[in-house]
Amino acid sequence: MNLPAIIVHGGAGDWKEDRLPPALEEVEKAAKIGFRILKNGGSALDAAEACTFHMEGCGKLNAGLGARPNRDGVQELDAMIIDGANLRSGAVMAVTGIQHPISLARFAMEKTSHSQFAGDGVKKLYEKMLSEGYRREISPGVTASSFNAQAGDTVGCVTIDLNSHIAATSSTGGIPDKMAGRVGDSSIFGAGAYADDICGATATGWGEHIIRVLLCRTVVSYVEEGADPQAAAERGIGLLQSKTGSQAGVVVADPNGRYGLAMNTKAMPTVVIVGNVNSIRRFVYAKDVPTC
Numbered sequence: 130m131n132l133p134a135i136i137v138h139g140g141a142g143d144w145k146e147d148r149l150p151p152a153l154e155e156v157e158k159a160a161k162i163g164f165r166i167l168k169n170g171g172s173a174l175d176a177a178e179a180c181t182f183h184m185e186g187c188g189k190l191n192a193g194l195g196a197r198p199n200r201d202g203v204q205e206l207d208a209m210i211i212d213g214a215n216l217r218s219g220a221v222m223a224v225t226g227i228q229h230p231i232s233l234a235r236f237a238m239e240k241t242s243h244s245q246f247a248g249d250g251v252k253k254l255y256e257k258m259l260s261e262g263y264r265r266e267i268s269p270g271v272t273a274s275s276f277n278a279q280a281g282d283t284v285g286c287v288t289i290d291l292n293s294h295i296a297a298t299s300s301t302g303g304i305p306d307k308m309a310g311r312v313g314d315s316s317i318f319g320a321g322a323y324a325d326d327i328c329g330a331t332a333t334g335w336g337e338h339i340i341r342v343l344l345c346r347t348v349v350s351y352v353e354e355g356a357d358p359q360a361a362a363e364r365g366i367g368l369l370q371s372k373t374g375s376q377a378g379v380v381v382a383d384p385n386g387r388y389g390l391a392m393n394t395k396a397m398p399t400v401v402i403v404g405n406v407n408s409i410r411r412f413v414y415a416k417d418v419p420t421c
């Protein structure tokens with residue numbers, strides 16, 4: 130049984146060694162939270178949100194609570210969620226004072242006629258989300274998980290539910306020393322994440338360069354053309370490197386339970402579960418990943 134499936138990463142980068150074990154632990158917890166939802170018949174979107182929510186709240190990854198501050202010392206967050214079944218997406222950009230932008234991104238997708246929010250409108254969107262009871266606030270700027278769910282770079286996941294629907298997310302505090310108001314790839318459709326009904330992908334790395342090659346859309350297009358997800362991930366990172374000289378990571382999965390991951394950074398803590406929780410696989414360093 131190749132479904133459901135989840136692939137989760139905690140960010141590609143030049144990780145300090147002592148930060149990798151706790152990061153991998155949180156990525157694994159997030160993967161198990163998402164997988165449990167999928168296994169119980171939950172949707173790819175529910176699993177993707179819950180998984181990302183955990184990583185935003187753990188404080189050990191560059192998203193939500195643990196996000197690195199911008200140049201002015203302020204955490205400004207970007208996040209996006211994509212429903213591969215219909216190519217709809219929700220994204221929030223340069224968000225401040227809100228710990229779980231992934232839930233707000235999903236609210237934008239599901240409850241408004243727009244797909245991207247930035248600036249003062251994000252605060253209004255947050256108030257609207259609370260007033261409509263979509264999510265409950267448990268302390269200022271912190272919403273409760275609706276799923277009873279229990280830092281590197283961006284976090285993200287691709288989930289595939291028992292109906293073969295795919296969702297993808299991305300959530301981040303952005304790159305070091307970013308200027309106030311800067312928005313990276315993580316909330317840009319097709320760059321930081323992408324999913325359709327064939328494949329999903331999510332990326333991590335220097336957003337300005339990921340945008341240049343529209344990394345996730347490009348990787349998914351390779352799978353659509355017949356490439357294996359692992360080959361597609363490697364080709365995507367190869368393209369990014371050759372066109373921009375930059376470093377990044379990408380994870381990919383399809384409804385056949387196939388997956389791939391590639392990075393040209395030192396590490397990208399990643400956890401994959403396909404079909405059964407006992408199938409869990411953990412990857413940390415580029416050298417751990419079997420290549421095509």
Ligand code: GLY
Nearest residue numbers: 303313334335336
């Ligand atoms: N990939 C995260 C960023 O560039 O903001």
